[in-house]
Amino acid sequence: MGGSFRRVENFPNVPETSMHLPVTIEPLEIHKVCLPPNKTAFQAFKQSFSEIFFPDDPLHQFKDQTFLRKLVLGLQYFFPIFQWGPNYSLKLLKSDLISGITIASLAIPQGISYAKLANLPPIIGLYSSFVPPLAYAVLGSSRDLAVGPVSIASLVMGSMLREMVSPLKEPVLYLQLAFTATFFAGVFQASLGLLRLGFIIDFLSKATLIGFMAGAAVIVSLQQLKGMLGIVHFTTKMGFLPVMSSVLSHRTEWAWQTILMGFCFLVFLLVARNVSLRKPRLFWVSAAAPLASVVLSTFLVFIFKAQNHGIKTIGHLEQGLNPPSANMLYFHGPYLGLAVKTGIVTGILSLTEGIAVGRTFASLKNYQVDGNKEMMAIGLMNMAGSCTSCYVTTGSFSRSAVNYNAGSKTAVSNIILASTVLVTLLFLMPLFYYTPNVILAAIIITAVIGLIDFRAAFRLWKVDKFDFLACFSAFFGVLFISVQMGLAIAVGISMLKIVMHVTRPNTVILGNIPGTQIYRNIGHYQEATRVSYFLILAIRSPIYFANSTYLQERILRWVREEEERIQAAKENTLKCIILDMAAVTAIDTSGIGALVELKKTLEKRSLQLVLANPIGEVIEKLHRSKSTETFGLDGIYMTIGEAIASISSLLKEQP
Structure with missing residues (x-):
């Protein structure tokens, strides 16, 4: 797992912000990204089924009750008048x-x-x-x-x-x-x-x-x-x-x-x-x-x-x-x-x-x-x-x-x-x-x-x-x-909105809030500054077959635009892309394949791709698909700050 064996160091001058203001990185302990507890396929299905169809857990009131009490509660549940x-x-x-x-x-x-x-x-x-x-x-x-x-x-x-x-x-x-x-x-x-x-x-x-x-x-x-x-x-x-x-x-x-x-x-x-x-x-x-x-x-x-004078x-x-x-x-x-x-x-x-x-x-x-x-x-x-x-x-x-x-x-x-x-x-x-x-x-x-x-x-x-x-x-x-056509249009537009959100998820560039380990959208927070050598991108949706190709293309576009900006501003060369996965609540096989393919594409351009903040379900699927082996120890981190600290150490050691 990313960062399993990391030393704690202080890098006062690395990385620099895009405005050439030094960012002091406090000593960080690099934590291991753990897998969630093992579950059988039936347990996983049961939990997923329960969360989807029984979010309110309607049967909790029947626990530890006598048979007669369960019968009364059942009548009250199906016929509220008895309640x-x-x-x-x-x-x-x-x-x-x-x-x-x-x-x-x-x-x-x-x-x-x-x-x-x-x-x-x-x-x-x-x-x-x-x-x-x-x-x-x-x-x-x-x-x-x-x-x-x-x-x-x-x-x-x-x-x-x-x-x-x-x-x-x-x-x-x-x-x-x-x-x-x-x-x-x-x-x-x-x-x-x-x-x-x-x-x-x-x-x-x-x-x-x-x-x-x-x-x-x-x-x-x-x-x-x-x-x-x-x-x-x-x-x-x-x-x-x-x-x-x-x-x-x-x-x-x-x-x-x-x-x-x-x-x-x-x-x-x-x-x-x-x-x-x-x-x-x-x-x-x-x-x-x-x-x-x-x-x-x-x-x-x-x-x-x-009624005799025209009123029906x-x-x-x-x-x-x-x-x-x-x-x-x-x-x-x-x-x-x-x-x-x-x-x-x-x-x-x-x-x-x-x-x-x-x-x-x-x-x-x-x-x-x-x-x-x-x-x-x-x-x-x-x-x-x-x-x-x-x-x-x-x-x-x-x-x-x-x-x-x-x-x-x-x-x-x-x-x-x-x-x-x-x-x-x-x-x-x-x-x-x-x-x-x-x-x-x-x-x-x-x-x-x-x-x-x-x-x-x-x-x-x-x-x-x-x-x-x-x-x-x-x-x-x-x-x-017509009324029916108006209703059909209403449903169609509602569905279109859902499809748009699913197939075209939002991605933003994150920057560091000076003096903290907090990273926020640079388009939202004026004080958030880019970190030299790094492009930090946040994905704001699950990664599915419907949006995996779009995300792959959009990330490559972010990389191209960032390289053009760096070249125009004559700043430090881009070395690493960090994907913040905190908002990625789920991922399927197409999404995993897109991440692996994206990593290979970036490696051909001498760029490293790492993941940060993966939740339990995502890291579990990455592990089952053996994609964690593709990303390696230096590819998955618990936080963005730990990823920057660890990779900055490696960059500093490079000749």
Whole structure:
């Protein structure tokens, strides 16, 4: 190993900095670079597997417990309701009762509105606000997540299914595909949690999601112009240009009564939303505004018989509980692929939103949300929903924010929400007969406006131009091509960013901070100075097959540029290149081969290549590949300072 037998010396004049200022090298003890403890192949695999899939070590709580205690802990792990349920009290019920009724006042009109956004019968939105919250209350680990339909998943499901099946011409088939897509979304979500593959959803970066959601919000808002203007014949396409073309080409269908009512209630909803944003204590204003709008508009239509004067209403909605829909799941035929694709896409989107919302509010209350358990809970919730006439649901940000501000303590608030929806389904459905469609359009517009985050986009521009490009591309992809294409662009740019970071890692020149054994980037620290005879390079990433050739070429370029600089400045000739491996967390066979080849190439030019700061896994692989023999005793060191001290000694002894 490098530096196994080194003497301790002081070299006051060697090396010199590139500015000809002497650097005094303190006496250093050259330490041996050791291999990590021997492990069997199974032990190494077990540790790697555990680190990747079980970073939180979920089984630690079962250690040294009796069988009965393990059984109880197992029930609490898979069904969190058994964890907090035994300690539930009337005081907690009071808080959850208030928050549950509050979010129900928002969830009922939103459920009807979002179902129409997905081109589904409005009653499906209410069904989807009954069974899923009950399932989540038993399985979910978040205290604040309020479950139900969400705008993005509704929009994507509606746009994807409508491309191949018309909800007007083939309503039964469309409904079958919606339930089947929900089933596959649940299967996909639960599988990610069961197999602990939640990191897959992290490929949707925050930057791309900001752009995607903003674009989707604009498209959703433009689609609501059909209801806001009273247009009967409207385009089925989702792009900006087709929607605006349809709006302008059907000006003869605009109804001033609808426009007047829609504009007035939209202003009311936006003002209520703004009041709650400015004064969070008045959260109930925006929470109650949608239901108040529904009640008031319904009353006005009923009193003035507005349905006879150009204002279209929801019409008849069936009373009763969710009918079973397991017999409607579509597992064969030409549209099965469409259902699977729609399920996976909407499953990813709803899962991303649900986990992000759950973690956000958990951090505010200082408790943990298990991402994999949440995936299983949301997945099983959607699987159950697909069999009870529900479509894709997840944790809604708007409803969860209202739930949090209303003082919810546990998931019982979801049970209260479901109970309120149950009462509505059983007894209040006839009241929605005169509810105007324009109110649902106004509610949707108000809800999705919050998805347009200008401040976040501006921060992206200031902090990371590539992230801003990703956001920008996703936004315009949704706006001018399609929702699905915008999502594909978002995922593609996220993947491209990962590929760029992996294949083009950063390398920098390090210099010595005078009077210390610290070496830092000379482009960052002005006081850091080059060390004569040496070029010290830091590699800031693992070395894989994907970047090994690039690193080899980039290092040779650094060497060439350094030699040209030395020649121009008439400084001491370059003798040695030191690679700082502290940030190289892993290396594969291609990376090892690249280092060996690089060493041979440099030796032909009378230059020495040494490695410093290799971590355990890297030095272990170098040893197993016998590459340590190639580098020799003078080729691998524990620190940069020890490498410079040792090699300077050898240079001094040379004639």
